[in-house]
Amino acid sequence: MGASSLAADLAADFQLHFGAAPVVVRAPARVTLLGKHLEHYQGWVLPAALDREAVVAVALNHTGRVRLYSYDSDVMVEAPLAATGPPGAKSWMYRLLGVAAGFQQLGYALPGFDCMFGGNIPVGAGLSPAAAVASGLAFALNQLLDARLDGLALARLAQRAEYLEADHPAGLIDYVAALCGSPGHLPRLDCRTLEVELLPFDAAQYRFVLCDAGISRSRASAGYAVRHEECARGLAVLRRHYPELRSLREVTPMQLHRYRQEMGESVYRRCAFVLAENQRVELAAMHLQAGNVRALGQQMYAAHAGLRNDYAVSCPELDELVLIAQDYPGTLGACMLGGLSSCTLNLLPAAAADTFVRHVAAAYQQRRDGALVTYQAGISPGVVLIDEAELAAVAR
Template sequence: MSASLAQAVAANFHQHFGYEPLLVRAPGRVNLIGEHTDYNGGFVLPAAVDKEAVFAVGLNQGAQIRLVAHDLGETLELANAAEISPSDTHWANYLLGVAAQFQQRGVAVPGFDCVFAGTVPLGAGMSSSAAIECGLAFALNRLLGAGFETMELARIAQLAEHTYAGVMCGIMDQFASLFGRDAHVVRLDCRSLEYEYFPFDTQACRIVLCNSGVKHSLASSEYNTRRQECERGVSVLQQHHPEVVSLRDATMEMLEAHRSELGGTVYRRCAYVVQENTRVEAACQHLIDGDLAAFGQEMYGSHAGLRDDYEVSCAELDVLVEAARAAPGVFGARMMGGGFGGCTINLVAPDKVDAFIESVGKAYEEKFGLKLETYQTTIVDGVGVVAK
């Protein structure tokens, strides 16, 4: 973590409020494989990364909530912590929503002060919003002695995003920020919320994100359509297999048997989800075996499925993945996130990162005339107190 960022946030807190705060860091996340599986009751494989938010938080012995967005140079004050409601200040809602969730669980939230700043790139699909929610949830839980378990903090952060930011996200982002572990990825079962850690050799591999810089307007409407197509597939399968509650329960044999009834499009959507769950499980075994090359092949398979069967990729993402495949020292690459823009995630040998960035950047600029923005990250621990 950037010690200088923590120092700047602490100094800003002292300047504004004049007492000693609790310092907390909350990481952003990447998802190595397992895309569009979360709302189908499947598996995801996220990790917390070293792009993060840092918070200084303290109880001010009064009734006011005073928030400072250090990076923006903006502040928000609320006269009475007992009367929290959504604000016109967008960034503040991620924090106010968390405090409101504590109140809904019967925790009296007194006046508190918070200064925060971050290095999670906005709009890159690394969950800057989850980092903000989880950091404050962790800090308030500690300061108020509320005693919430870590999974409950993830739910608090998720519901803050639903209710105050108006984004109906799954729980993966908040889960990854809170449950991340240094040099490990974590497989989350999105149905049961059971999870398991798998080793990831951070010495053998860097995670490089390539930001396409595009966000096609299709993203939100097509996301809803995909959910409906998956639900349609489940309803067809249920008529023959009552045990199929979600696509998590489906098999390729079932899909083949009812292919004509499903129709071409719904069949392809369902096939992608069933195969992606299988890829996540295979990828975890590759990590146990220490086989990053085999892990990378699962990533390429994931991208092909997202491109051809789920149809949520776009030309920019496809060019980035093909350019990565041609670059030296790359284990694997795929699009990450909802699709139609955003980032690709690439696993690259540390000594080849500079050459990778140069060659992929050149290919991208030649094709689209756009400068490529990249972020190098590594896997770190989840939310925690910053050591003084």
């Protein structure tokens, strides 16, 4: 079901369930093109919002309670507004209650609300569907409360809500992609200053194809915690010689190479990936400013090589999918998606996407003797309000 038709159905069901006309928004999925893992090292990250979306409908109910309804799974939970989640609550409920708490902590009087959500974001593909719903709720409450928070303020509010759910510091990337975008641009996040730079990107000309290798989530995320610890050890070695260093972002290649033997080869290579990936994000920003999307794609290939060889978090299935993508003449770039995802991310001219899907599916079937799941997506400008006229037009 398309996002527009889902929005109309969901708005109608909302009125049946809750007896009120809601604010309805579309909130996008997110991928990271370049800068994977760099949020841990105060680096730069280049995410993109996709037009695989969650639809979120919200209305204030003036009961002091929150009612949350998952349209796709037909599950409703209810809690007092001040709750952090009743016993046995789903993780997404904690996150959404955390968004509500964020507005209250900023001094906004929240009288209770109803929220219904659904979408077409594949679950388990690493596209952050829960973050999309949280972004949509934050955007909708911002409208309903007339809070007038800007995109970055909403992103930080939603980030704190994820912290409440996961009990660890969570990155801003999901929320910056959803809430700080602009039509015809990609956002680049500086994880030290939290500044967002909008870089030009002609969304109509390009498509992303995600290819799912079908590996387990544990394999997809294997080694991440160890890599973070190794990079911390590398920084500790460097700070013995350069005590002014605050993060790997400040390290020069010469400084890193000088103490390669002292930190050991594995730690050196993990840190080398961070330095090189920061440089790739900077180069990508220059390429986008110049309108050179093909050069952006080359940085994606280089990023995958770094994730495979230096950061050592890839696996044979993902490596093979990237090689298959490189064999297709129209592919501009490809890399592993990262996080808990078992997918690769492939950048193509829009006209080549369907043919690419057939090529990669046939090649993977031949090499791995298994069916390949693929998803296509374009670039989204971020969370948007769906007006009543659009809902009425779709309903007709």
